[in-house]
Amino acid sequence: MKRTGFLSWALWFGYAFLYVPIALLIIYSFNENRLVTVWSGFSTKWYGELLENDQLLSAARLSLEVGAISATVSTILGTIAGLALARFGRFRGRTLFGGMITAPLVMPEVITGLSLLLVFVALEGLTGWPDGRGMTTITIAHTTFTMAYVAVVVQSRLVSMDESLEEAAMDLGARPAKVFFVITLPIISPAIVSGWLLAFTLSLDDLVIASFVSGPGSTTLPMVIFSSVRFGVSPQVNALATIIVLLVATGIFIATMLMARQDRQRLRDEQMAQQGG
Amino acid sequence: MSRKGFIPLGNRMGEGRPPGYDIGGAVVVQWAVALLRRAGLWGRGLVLAVPYLWLLLFFLVPFLIVFKISFSEAELAQPPYTALFAWLTDDSGEGGKLQIILNLGNYIRLWADDLYVLAYLSSLKMAAISTLLCLLLGYPMAYAIALAPPSRRGALMMLVILPFWTSFLIRVYAWIGILKANGILTGILSSLGLVDEHFEILYSDTAVYIGITYTYLPFMILPLYATLEKLDRTLLEAAADLGCRPWQAFLKITLPLSIPGIIAGSLLVFIPAVGEFVIPELLGGPDTLMIGRVLWNEFFSNRDWPVASAVAIALLAFLVVPIMIFQYVQGKQDAEVRR
Numbered sequence: 001m002k003r004t005g006f007l008s009w010a011l012w013f014g015y016a017f018l019y020v021p022i023a024l025l026i027i028y029s030f031n032e033n034r035l036v037t038v039w040s041g042f043s044t045k046w047y048g049e050l051l052e053n054d055q056l057l058s059a060a061r062l063s064l065e066v067g068a069i070s071a072t073v074s075t076i077l078g079t080i081a082g083l084a085l086a087r088f089g090r091f092r093g094r095t096l097f098g099g100m101i102t103a104p105l106v107m108p109e110v111i112t113g114l115s116l117l118l119v120f121v122a123l124e125g126l127t128g129w130p131d132g133r134g135m136t137t138i139t140i141a142h143t144t145f146t147m148a149y150v151a152v153v154v155q156s157r158l159v160s161m162d163e164s165l166e167e168a169a170m171d172l173g174a175r176p177a178k179v180f181f182v183i184t185l186p187i188i189s190p191a192i193v194s195g196w197l198l199a200f201t202l203s204l205d206d207l208v209i210a211s212f213v214s215g216p217g218s219t220t221l222p223m224v225i226f227s228s229v230r231f232g233v234s235p236q237v238n239a240l241a242t243i244i245v246l247l248v249a250t251g252i253f254i255a256t257m258l259m260a261r262q263d264r265q266r267l268r269d270e271q272m273a274q275q276g277g
Numbered sequence: 278m279s280r281k282g283f284i285p286l287g288n289r290m291g292e293g294r295p296p297g298y299d300i301g302g303a304v305v306v307q308w309a310v311a312l313l314r315r316a317g318l319w320g321r322g323l324v325l326a327v328p329y330l331w332l333l334l335f336f337l338v339p340f341l342i343v344f345k346i347s348f349s350e351a352e353l354a355q356p357p358y359t360a361l362f363a364w365l366t367d368d369s370g371e372g373g374k375l376q377i378i379l380n381l382g383n384y385i386r387l388w389a390d391d392l393y394v395l396a397y398l399s400s401l402k403m404a405a406i407s408t409l410l411c412l413l414l415g416y417p418m419a420y421a422i423a424l425a426p427p428s429r430r431g432a433l434m435m436l437v438i439l440p441f442w443t444s445f446l447i448r449v450y451a452w453i454g455i456l457k458a459n460g461i462l463t464g465i466l467s468s469l470g471l472v473d474e475h476f477e478i479l480y481s482d483t484a485v486y487i488g489i490t491y492t493y494l495p496f497m498i499l500p501l502y503a504t505l506e507k508l509d510r511t512l513l514e515a516a517a518d519l520g521c522r523p524w525q526a527f528l529k530i531t532l533p534l535s536i537p538g539i540i541a542g543s544l545l546v547f548i549p550a551v552g553e554f555v556i557p558e559l560l561g562g563p564d565t566l567m568i569g570r571v572l573w574n575e576f577f578s579n580r581d582w583p584v585a586s587a588v589a590i591a592l593l594a595f596l597v598v599p600i601m602i603f604q605y606v607q608g609k610q611d612a613e614v615r616r
Contacts, residue, residue, distance in 0.1 A: 007424065010417030013435075017414070017491065018440045021451035024461060028454065063560045079330040088321055093329070100332040102607055105546060107598060111589045115339030115577060120588070122342050122354045144335040147328065176321075194591020197442075198467040205445050208554055211578075222446050229450050229559060248443050256435065 022245060029142045029238035046239040051237065056224055063204050065220040066135060070142035071199035077143070077190055078150025078199070083180075085151065086158035103146040113212030116141045120213060133215035140205060146199035153198065157191035158184075162270070187266065190259040197255055201248065340593070347586035348379045358582050379511075383587035393571065393588065397595065402566040403482065404550035407489035411497040412539065414490065420531070422584075423508065434502060443496045449488055449559050456484050456560070473576035484560040485567075489550050497542040504538030505531070516579045537606055544603040548596055568592055 032043040050056065081101050084091070104112065120130055120137050130136050165187070169179045185192075206221035213219065228234055349358040362377055368460045387393045422433045433448040440448060458477035469476045478484050508531065516526040554569035561567070568588065 007417050007421035010412070010414075011421040012366065014414055014418040014494070015436060017435070018494065021448060021455060021491070022440065022443065022455065025447070025451040051405065077328040079329055080324055081332075084321075084328070086326065091321075091325070096337075097325075097329060097332070099413055099604055100336050102604055103327075103600060104546040106603055108526070108549050108569060108592065108596070110554050111343075111593060112339075112574045113577065114514070114572065114585060114589050115343045118342045118346055119335065119339040124354070135560060141336060144425045151328075153545050201442050222444070225444075225446055225450070226555070229446075229453070237447075237450065241444065241450070244447060245443045249439065252442050260431075 016089060024139060025238055026245065029235065031235060031238075036234065038269040045242075046235040050236050050239045055219075056221070056236075056240065059219050059221045059224040062135065062218060066139050066142060067200045067203040067221065070139045070146060070194050072204050073139075074143040074147040074186060074199045075150050075192060075196045078147040079154050079188075081147065081151040081156030082158060083184075086155045101148055101151050104145045107145075107150065108208070109208035112145055112208040113141070114143065116209065118210040133213055134218040137213040137215075138210050138218065138220065141209050142199075142203040143228075145204045145206075147197050150192075150195035153195040154188060154191050157188045159185055163183045190262055195260065197251070197254060280598075283460075283497075293549055335374045340594045343586045343589050346583055347383055347590045348381070349583050350382070351583050352379050356582070357469075357580055363427045365502075368440075369571075380583070383584050384591070386584065387591055389589055393591075395575065396566045396571045397591070399566045400551045401595070403485060403489070403567060404547050406551075407416035407486050407493070407550050408492040408543050408547045410486060412543060415494055415501055415542065416539075419505055421497045422502055423505035430506070434458075435456045437495050437498050437502075445492055446555065448492060449556055452484070452488055452491065452560060453479060456487070479560060480562040481559065481563075482565055485557050485565055488556040489553060492556065493546040493550060496545040499542035501538040502546065508534055536610070540602065541606050543604070544599050548599050548603065551596060552592055 028039075029046060030042050031039055032045070033040040081097070085094075085101065087100060088094075109157060117133075120133060120140075122146075124130060124132075130140075161184075165183055167181050169183050170176075174182070205222065206220075207226050211223055211226075212221045214223070223236060225240070228237055326468070345361055346358055349361050351357055352359050359378070359380075361379065362375060366595075418437070421431055422437070425433055445586045453460075456479040457463075457475070458475050458479070460477075460479070462478065463472065463474060463476050466472045466476065478487070512530050513526050516530055522531070551565060552569040552572075554573050557567045557570055558573075564616075572585050572588045572592070575588060576579050
């Protein structure tokens with residue numbers, strides 16, 4: 001069929017568009033030449049130079065710390081928010097709450113960054129906290145904007161989940177808290193894991209918001225990359241990019257495998273439970 | 278575990294904590310709990326209070342503060358803007374008066390200076406064209422994935438989302454090597470004899486279009502795929518039985534039914550693209566004017582916080598309508614899924 005032909009061509013073109021730049025980046029990270037686009041032989045020397053770049057390494061450490069803390073906090077908050085949106089029905093202030101949860105998904109980063117900085121400055125003027133800007137403010141800022149993503153992931157999982165399991169537990173006399181921790185939480189755990197991963201990568205990735213809310217001495221990895229890219233393309237950045245791409249791809253691959261397995265297991269369990277009952 | 282199972286959760290966050298908990302007033306706590314319970318707020322309400330307060334403090338209040346500061350004047354101090362409210366007293370310290378100075382100058386400047394108006398218009402244009410490019414590229418992809426056998430759909434979608442997980446900055450950076458003069462694309466095009474070797478796309482509006490389309494494409498495909506996958510295929514079969522050609526069936530059935538996905542995807546691309554900073558900064562030319570860049574320069578180079586705030590408020594005003602539409606579509610889809 002002709003139309004299917006067009007569609008699969010479009011699909012392959014789209015995949016090429018998405019992946020060719022990343023593939024080229026990886027290939028050229030092994031280039032001997034200083035000039036990024038002139039190939040002059042295989043070399044891993046840029047990786048060696050990268051390992052001696054203290055500025056980059058300490059920025060990477062800060063980014064990982066901020067990412068881990070903010071992802072954890074935003075997973076807790078986002079899970080509660082997703083639960084509220086999917087299960088609490090209509091409550092007072094729901095419209096405002098839903099708005100505040102979904103707006104960060106689309107809000108331009110410059111606005112979020114600027115407004116968070118101004119709230120930190122105002123808070124410091126009023127209460128003396130946070131004292132200057134640094135890791136704390138970056139973490140809070142990242143928690144705020146990644147929470148929305150976690151909430152959406154958890155909410156969509158909860159909406160597609162079979163509510164009768166929770167109702168059955170409730171009928172058998174379980175209190176809401178028990179139902180949540182024993183029934184709901186294990187079932188939505190894949191969504192929580194992917195929510196955490198999403199929050200973590202978004203935090204590692206963010207340049208604009210971090211630039212606004214960071215202070216002297218707290219430079220995140222994207223900030224270092226951004227300033228070095230503005231100086232000119234360096235093969236070291238290619239090497240770093242390759243490491244990041246490979247780490248992320250491995251992490252996502254493992255997480256997907258685990259989640260797919262858990263999903264199959266859950267489906268099997270549910271089927272068996274239905275047949276048994 | 279009793280209903281109190283929620284208490285430690287609230288306490289760990291340090292918010293939603295009943296007042297008086299710290300002073301050791303166990304009686305006060307019990308009294309407060311009883312009151313909250315009677316109001317039906319214990320449990321659910323307390324759990325909800327934590328993210329609610331967080332969002333109020335770090336999402337809503339910040340915008341109000343930006344709004345407030347957009348009315349103040351820049352000054353050389355820390356923080357670098359004047360206070361809006363002042364408590365005036367005479368020399369003897371008596372006769373306090375509240376003085377509020379609203380400086381509308383920042384907003385007048387936005388209108389009077391061509392730079393800002395042009396930047397807003399050009400941002401809207403660039404975001405609109407990029408959104409259209411995302412739609413043209415993303416729609417066939419989403420449709421092809423939706424038509425694929427169910428066992429392969431997950432993997433095909435994963436391939437769309439995977440680049441989104443790798444650093445955004447690095448993916449934009451990857452295009453520099455492709456688009457610059459003597460770059461990879463120029464090399465290919467000039468060896469085909471299409472352009473000469475000094476041809477450069479980098480540092481132009483075209484490069485920004487490519488960059489935005491590239492980074493935001495997954496945001497377009499995700500909602501499109503979600504609606505196209507749910508599409509009832511029997512409608513297309515019925516249309517074919519009644520003698521409808523495939524492209525007619527597409528125009529009359531598939532396209533209209535996928536409009537919610539088109540709207541959601543377009544807004545997910547359009548709204549953040551209007552305020553984009555990184556892509557025009559890295560791929561655009563010095564004359565590529567986008568409002569995100571203007572805001573950034575006002576803030577970091579000119580250190581004019583009030584004008585930066587006014588730029589942000591005006592940008593937000595431009596985006597209020599699209600954001601409302603987005604929330605409406607989102608809410609409707611949620612309601613549909615729940616049913």
